[in-house]
Amino acid sequence: xxxxxxxxxxxxxxxxxxxxxxxxxxxxxxxxxxxxxxxxxxxxxxxxxxxxxxxxxxxxxxxxxxxxxxxxxxxxxxxxxxxxxxxxxxxxxxxxxxxxxxxxxxxxxxxxxxxxxxxxxxx
Numbered sequence: 001x002x003x004x005x006x007x008x009x010x011x012x013x014x015x016x017x018x019x020x021x022x023x024x025x026x027x028x029x030x031x032x033x034x035x036x037x038x039x040x041x042x043x044x045x046x047x048x049x050x051x052x053x054x055x056x057x058x059x060x061x062x063x064x065x066x067x068x069x070x071x072x073x074x075x076x077x078x079x080x081x082x083x084x085x086x087x088x089x090x091x092x093x094x095x096x097x098x099x100x101x102x103x104x105x106x107x108x109x110x111x112x113x114x115x116x117x118x119x120x121x122x123x
Contacts, residue, residue: 002026002112004095009117016121017083022095022114024076029102032109034071034078038091038119045094051078063089085121092116 008020024031035050049059051069059067066085071078078095095114101107 002028002097002099002101002110004097004112004114006093006095006114006117009093009119011120011122012085014085014087014121014123016085017081018085018119020080020082020093020095020117020119022078022080022097024097024099024112027102028076029100029106031073031076032098032100034069034098035096036069036078036080037094037096038089039094039116040088040091043091048080048093082119085119087121087123090119090121092118 003025004022006022012018031053033050033052036048037045038048039045047060048063049067049069051057051071057069066083068081094116097112099110101110
């Protein structure tokens, strides 16, 4: 069973910072990409940013220059550093992983989601 466990959400004032972490565990052979999504009340889930196995990143236009994704391949973790937070960043944040399982035979292009962590930015 592969799991993602997120941590680091909370309440912060506008202009403040938060760091979210996501740790993967289970029968993982390799991780292709790890991503962060968010879903605000009444809105669809949207991609915040992603990081591939070679460290390439991409971000939603709304967070470019404010959010940074990093990963530790040895620990199977990904971090989302969020700076200059705005009230419109308020949402549940979800970690997503695209991976190959450590099974025989291995299964590629599998996806798993974390349980989500709530970020609230007050004005």
